[in-house]
Amino acid sequence: MALADADLVARVRQCGDPNAFGELVRRYQSPVRAFLARLTRGDQAVADDLAQETFVRAWQNLSRFRGESRFSTWLFGIAMNQFRQRRRRERRHSPPPIEAAVTEAEPVAATPRPGVGLDLAEALERLPLAERAAVVLCCQYGLTHEEAAQALDCPLGTVKTNILRGREKLRYWLTR
Amino acid sequence: MNEPVRNPLEPLDPLDALLQASRPTLADEGFTNRVLLALPPRRRRVPLRLALLTTALVGATVLLVLQGHALIGRLPSLAQQAHQGDLAALLPLLPVLGALGSLGWALAAVALEDDWA
Numbered sequence: 001m002a003l004a005d006a007d008l009v010a011r012v013r014q015c016g017d018p019n020a021f022g023e024l025v026r027r028y029q030s031p032v033r034a035f036l037a038r039l040t041r042g043d044q045a046v047a048d049d050l051a052q053e054t055f056v057r058a059w060q061n062l063s064r065f066r067g068e069s070r071f072s073t074w075l076f077g078i079a080m081n082q083f084r085q086r087r088r089r090e091r092r093h094s095p096p097p098i099e100a101a102v103t104e105a106e107p108v109a110a111t112p113r114p115g116v117g118l119d120l121a122e123a124l125e126r127l128p129l130a131e132r133a134a135v136v137l138c139c140q141y142g143l144t145h146e147e148a149a150q151a152l153d154c155p156l157g158t159v160k161t162n163i164l165r166g167r168e169k170l171r172y173w174l175t176r
Numbered sequence: 177m178n179e180p181v182r183n184p185l186e187p188l189d190p191l192d193a194l195l196q197a198s199r200p201t202l203a204d205e206g207f208t209n210r211v212l213l214a215l216p217p218r219r220r221r222v223p224l225r226l227a228l229l230t231t232a233l234v235g236a237t238v239l240l241v242l243q244g245h246a247l248i249g250r251l252p253s254l255a256q257q258a259h260q261g262d263l264a265a266l267l268p269l270l271p272v273l274g275a276l277g278s279l280g281w282a283l284a285a286v287a288l289e290d291d292w293a
Contacts (some may be wrong), residue, residue: 018212025211030202039201048207055211120198139195171191 005071012062021062025055028072031141032079038136041125050086054079069150076137076151123173124170132167134159137165229285232278239275247272 003011003023011020011108032054036047057078058065065074124132130152137148138159149156188196244253247268257265 018215021215022212025208027206029207030200031213033202033207034200051207052211052214056216058267059215085227120194135195139192142200145266167191174191176195 006067009062009065009067009071012059021059024058026073028075029055029095031072032075035076035133035136035141036079036083038124038132039080039129040157042121046086050079050082053082058084069147072141073147073151076141076143077153080133080152118173118176119168120174123170127166127169130154130158131162131169134162135166135170138163229282233282236275236279236282239271240279243268243272243275 003020005024005027008024011017012024033044033047033051036050036054037044040046040050053076058075061078065071074171093097118126124136125133133152134148135141137151138145143151145156145159148163149159152159250268254265254269
């Protein structure tokens with residue numbers, strides 16, 4: 001019988017069992033890599049680097065995981081932090097052109113041309129980062145709004161708003 | 177991963193259905209092995225308690241060595257003074273007693289501790 005996440009976490013915490021941690025990685029590699037691929041707008045190589053760093057951080061900081069949330073929620077939170085850190089590093093090393101710097105932190109995808117339907121992947125890529133992350137976590141990976149707020153480190157109301165806006169845009173873009 | 181929580185009697189929103197159906201499942205393709213190879217040795221977090229106990233242990237030992245040796249020779253006279261009602265004469269013993277208490281506390285804590293991670 002498969003061990004519960006909490007049992008695997010306990011094994012890692014008690015005796016640093018790499019096999020138990022390997023099982024956790026096997027369980028969550030797909031959602032974490034796919035979530036990060038959504039954040040990086042489909043750059044799977046970068047997403048995989050970030051996912052690897054996410055699991056390494058989880059290994060290093062497992063003693064801080066108190067089991068108050070699901071392990072997956074905690075993991076998505078680390079993944080989000082890794083993504084944010086990478087973006088900060090990239091901005092430091094390659095300052096954006098002036099016109100981009102004054103508009104918005106994240107490069108905004110072009111507004112879809114009227115009358116042109118988008119597929120879901122394209123539509124998700126066009127969402128601003130905060131809306132995309134919230135929609136993917138809640139509507140694709142089944143996190144509750146509270147869990148998403150915890151993982152994204154933002155207020156519950158913001159998550160709800162982002163999901164609402166994101167879904168409205170998706171619906172609009174997908175049905176045109 | 178869990179499915180999004182919803183009322184089973186409520187029809188699934190077409191957008192939600194599309195989002196869930198398009199949830200990608202990525203094959204491992206060696207990812208887990210790469211992660212396991214990249215793992216650093218686990219840092220065993222030294223708890224504050226352990227640091228405090230070690231400090232107490234070292235401090236008590238030092239005090240015992242420094243004070244105890246000097247006081248041993250004076251013990252008979254101190255006892256005599258105390259017997260005569262001069263309790264202030266016992267004050268030099270306080271650091272030693274404190275040190276002994278710390279030592280006992282540290283040893284008991286170490287003996288009863290079961291998880292240092």
